[in-house]
């Protein structure tokens with residue numbers, strides 16, 4: 001079985017395709033560990049405020065997996081703690097497990113500011129593992145923002 005570290009490493013790899021966008025990557029894994037979809041943040045590229053890596057990866061994975069939109073049994077790996085939009089989307093997609101890298105104290109919705117995915121009022125709550133390869137994920141962002149100044 002593929003480890004959480006390897007999943008985040010795959011997301012880091014996807015993030016390197018972000019170009020002018022903030023390098024955030026996401027990969028959706030099928031229950032057997034195979035890659036269903038991968039994406040990078042493409043907000044600037046697509047001129048779309050919702051084009052976060054997680055949203056693009058969830059859409060592509062749902063198009064490929066199962067018989068509809070549900071991603072039961074799947075794992076979403078992402079380099080950065082998801083925002084409220086993405087946390088909401090992954091709950092709606094019925095992702096079973098979320099693995100993420102760096103914490104995002106300014107917008108994080110998986111414990112930092114809110115905990116959208118484990119809210120007890122929701123009937124679907126994915127398993128969460130945060131802080132996986134956190135330093136490597138944070139370094140990638142740090143390098144990007146340093147070159148922006």
Ligand SMILES: [Zn+2]
Pocket residue numbers: 052054082083084085086087
């Ligand atoms: Zn997001």
